[in-house]
Amino acid sequence: xxxxxxxxxxxxxxxxxxxxxxxxxxxxxxxxxxxxxxxxxxxxxxxxxxxxxxxxxxxxxxxxxxxxxxxxxxxxxxxxxxxxxxxxxxxxxxxxxxxxxxxxxxxxxxxxxxxxxxxxxxxxxxxxxxxxxxxxxxxxxxxxxxxxxxxxxxxxxxxxxxxxxxxxxxxxxxxxxxxxxxxxxxxxxxxx
Numbered sequence: 001x002x003x004x005x006x007x008x009x010x011x012x013x014x015x016x017x018x019x020x021x022x023x024x025x026x027x028x029x030x031x032x033x034x035x036x037x038x039x040x041x042x043x044x045x046x047x048x049x050x051x052x053x054x055x056x057x058x059x060x061x062x063x064x065x066x067x068x069x070x071x072x073x074x075x076x077x078x079x080x081x082x083x084x085x086x087x088x089x090x091x092x093x094x095x096x097x098x099x100x101x102x103x104x105x106x107x108x109x110x111x112x113x114x115x116x117x118x119x120x121x122x123x124x125x126x127x128x129x130x131x132x133x134x135x136x137x138x139x140x141x142x143x144x145x146x147x148x149x150x151x152x153x154x155x156x157x158x159x160x161x162x163x164x165x166x167x168x169x170x171x172x173x174x175x176x177x178x179x180x181x182x183x184x185x186x187x188x189x190x191x192x
Contacts, residue, residue, distance in 0.1 A: 002064065002181050009063050012056040017186050019053050020044070020161065025187060034136040038192045042161050044132030048083040057084060057160060058091030062099065064179050065128050065158050073120035074158075075102035076130045077143040084130045084160065085119075102127070104143040116146050123151035129176075133161040137170035144174065164191040 004010040023046060030041040047053035061084060065071060075085040085101035092099045100120035108116040120127075129143045140157045147154050157171045162180035171178045184191055 002179075002183075004060060004181075005063050005066070009059060013060050013181065016047070016053055016056050016060060016160075017182055019047055019050075020182070021187055023047065025189065032135050034138065036135060036165070036192075040189060040192070042133050042163070042187070042189075044160055045080065045083070048080075048087070048132055048160075054083060054087045055091065058087030058089075060181050061130065061158060061160065062088045062091045062095075064181050065156060066097075068126075068128065068155055068177070070126040071099065071128050071155065072125045073100040073102050073122060073127045074130050075104060075117075075119060075127070075143075077104050077106065077139045080132045080139070081130045081143070084132060088130070104146050106142070117150050117152075122147055124153070126153045126155050129154055129157045131157065131159045133163055134159050134167035135163050135165045137167035137174075140167070140171060141174060144176065161187070 004013045024043045026041045026043060030038045032038055048057055074088050075081055082103055088099055089101040102117050102119035102122055105116045127147060129140050131140050134140055144154045154176060156177035156179055158179040160181050162183045164184050168178040
């Protein structure tokens, strides 16, 4: 379990946990993007795109990665990472260490400049990949692969909610640091 670095940020984190529990955990029969079956689904897009949660998400996630030296940009695979990266960018804009945001397309564009990564220039830069929640880590690793191909130095993967289902092991096996703001224990859920 992570704890934020200040009482105010921990209060943000606890409020976000309450919002997730009350409004973003759905019970039923679900197929996750990994293809795995689950009896609950944590729909973080419901909150990453919500005015009550997004500012806190930006503060919490920027705090989660604040001690990683030299990071200049954050982002990940579209669509899940996009609002998180924007929230972090806005949360850090007036700080001593503002972070830019980028979007990793699932495939390079077949027109225009043919880019797979939009937004901040990542070549030669230290970056962190963000995700709302992760089951196997494959979406994050797809973003990592595209970023490395573009010349970025990916140093970590940071998620809002760790489902505790193997994503951390996959990310660490790829040689990257794993960070999570909230885990299933915080939400009163068991791993599946």
